[in-house]
Amino acid sequence: MLKWLWSFIKPYRVRLTVAIFALLVTTALTLSLGQGVKLMMDQGFAAQSISGLADALTLFVFIVMGLAVGAYFRFYMVSWLGERVVADIRKKLYRHLMSLPPSFFEDNLSGEIQSRLTTDTTLLQTVIGSSFSFALRNSLTFIGGLALMFVTNVKLTLIVLAVVPLIVFPLVYFGRKVKKLSRDSQDKIASVGAWAGESLQHIKVVQAFTREDLVNEQFSDAAEGAFQVALKRIRQRALLIALVMLLVMCSIAGMLYVGGSDVMTGQLSAGELGAFVFYAIMVAGSLAAVTEVYGEVQRASGAAERIRELLATAPEISSSAEKGNLSIEHKTSVTDQVQIRFNDVSYSYPSRPNTKAIDGLTLSVAPGERIALVGPSGAGKSTLFDLLLRFRDPQAGEISVEGHSLHDLNLNELRAQFALVPQQPVLFSTSVWDNLRYGRPDASEEEVIAAAKAAHAHEFITQLPDGYHSFLGESGVKLSGGQKQRLAIARAILRDPKILLLDEATSALDAQSEHLVQQALNELMKNRTTLIIAHRLATVAHVDRIAVFDHGKLVNVGTHDALMDSSELYKRLAELQFNQVV
Numbered sequence: 001m002l003k004w005l006w007s008f009i010k011p012y013r014v015r016l017t018v019a020i021f022a023l024l025v026t027t028a029l030t031l032s033l034g035q036g037v038k039l040m041m042d043q044g045f046a047a048q049s050i051s052g053l054a055d056a057l058t059l060f061v062f063i064v065m066g067l068a069v070g071a072y073f074r075f076y077m078v079s080w081l082g083e084r085v086v087a088d089i090r091k092k093l094y095r096h097l098m099s100l101p102p103s104f105f106e107d108n109l110s111g112e113i114q115s116r117l118t119t120d121t122t123l124l125q126t127v128i129g130s131s132f133s134f135a136l137r138n139s140l141t142f143i144g145g146l147a148l149m150f151v152t153n154v155k156l157t158l159i160v161l162a163v164v165p166l167i168v169f170p171l172v173y174f175g176r177k178v179k180k181l182s183r184d185s186q187d188k189i190a191s192v193g194a195w196a197g198e199s200l201q202h203i204k205v206v207q208a209f210t211r212e213d214l215v216n217e218q219f220s221d222a223a224e225g226a227f228q229v230a231l232k233r234i235r236q237r238a239l240l241i242a243l244v245m246l247l248v249m250c251s252i253a254g255m256l257y258v259g260g261s262d263v264m265t266g267q268l269s270a271g272e273l274g275a276f277v278f279y280a281i282m283v284a285g286s287l288a289a290v291t292e293v294y295g296e297v298q299r300a301s302g303a304a305e306r307i308r309e310l311l312a313t314a315p316e317i318s319s320s321a322e323k324g325n326l327s328i329e330h331k332t333s334v335t336d337q338v339q340i341r342f343n344d345v346s347y348s349y350p351s352r353p354n355t356k357a358i359d360g361l362t363l364s365v366a367p368g369e370r371i372a373l374v375g376p377s378g379a380g381k382s383t384l385f386d387l388l389l390r391f392r393d394p395q396a397g398e399i400s401v402e403g404h405s406l407h408d409l410n411l412n413e414l415r416a417q418f419a420l421v422p423q424q425p426v427l428f429s430t431s432v433w434d435n436l437r438y439g440r441p442d443a444s445e446e447e448v449i450a451a452a453k454a455a456h457a458h459e460f461i462t463q464l465p466d467g468y469h470s471f472l473g474e475s476g477v478k479l480s481g482g483q484k485q486r487l488a489i490a491r492a493i494l495r496d497p498k499i500l501l502l503d504e505a506t507s508a509l510d511a512q513s514e515h516l517v518q519q520a521l522n523e524l525m526k527n528r529t530t531l532i533i534a535h536r537l538a539t540v541a542h543v544d545r546i547a548v549f550d551h552g553k554l555v556n557v558g559t560h561d562a563l564m565d566s567s568e569l570y571k572r573l574a575e576l577q578f579n580q581v582v
Contacts, residue, residue, distance in 0.1 A: 019077035026070035082129020120303035127300040138286035181233035319411035340365040345397035359552035372540035375549035419497035425488035427476030439495035455490035
């Protein structure tokens, strides 16, 4: 773990050097207090000299002042390092998460990922910002105190050291158990957080089905499971601390007996024994502190493993480093040039490898053409959008945009050509302005308002408490479904894309709003390539072609009238919706 952390600490070597220097100074000053004790006892109390006592106490005061200044720099620098390094780790981890395809987040709970991004990194901050400094200071205190113990009295030092092997072996044994239990504990805590987040996010469903007691019981079981694992870890650490304390204090008791006997026989002065006892207590205390910190380090090591595991996840979708392949100007007219081509494309979801969501699709779309994708649920229409945006890659075949294979294009440049209006509109926990400008962050105020008006959203936005500055709540919870959809459409209008992807874009609207938004979409789709997923066939009668899908296969392509004659599936869908026999 320390080797991995060093890659983040390395850029701040100067601050680390200052912190270590301050640490060395404070450790040296702390250990020098023992000489102050010796002077105070030998030249003050034993010599019955007030001036000697005053000199010893003056030296003591100067040492303490230096210790306070050194402690300030040590604490500030190490705490700064901890906060800085953890911020860097969080940024790197978040950037890595942003590079992973949506399929990764479908297979992993968002609460679990958030736990690694927040809770696990906080544990690392504790180690770098305090525990590491604490452990290093106590390690230096242990080494320095041990050296001074040898200088003061070799025989007493050997008595104290006799117990060290008895401490080291339990330290290693229990440390490994604590590390494993810490990893298990973090996993349990992450599961609890994920469960809580999911149930709170869908609180309306929970309460509508009166399942509060059920989710409370399930959460309690999860919390108790996390508590039981944490209890095992705490028990191991408590046992380790108690064992170390017992062994250390027994060795000090033995040392005091031998040292006291030497003072009585004149072989050792009271000041030397006092200094030795001071060093022994410092050594014992530092060893006990290191033991306690060792448990924290093992716990943080488990958290580091979880973070490194996430960072090691390789993106399934790789982006070409090249840019400039795609022209950003809109096509002004429909030509014979092919803008989008699907060439014998097949795709199966990893969870269903034997079932093809897209099966041998071959389809060409001309610039400015409007094509509707229709068919039963599960026919592969939404999967087609995922493949086009390279959220997924087909197992067979090739998709190209303006003659360029998607694999040869930079992801950001490719996706900049599209605007997506999903069936379930996605809004962020911020203001109306920020949600609309998500389509184009550099848009002017006039452009944002114009887009809102085009989507027929301006009127209800101005009626909100703070207008365009109104906070929408989590996922836009303060708006109706239709209002959310109109904001999503306004965002797409503001983006002004070359290719428009509409996934049931008017499904959440009432009849009046649907009519108004459909007019806005008709204007938006002019001279712009558009793919529309539609279940309501009445909304796509105006398109150039309709592609009929069934079980991942493209079964027919044509106009509404032509398909009513040539496609049994399309005719059946039309009869069901229009309640008429044609």
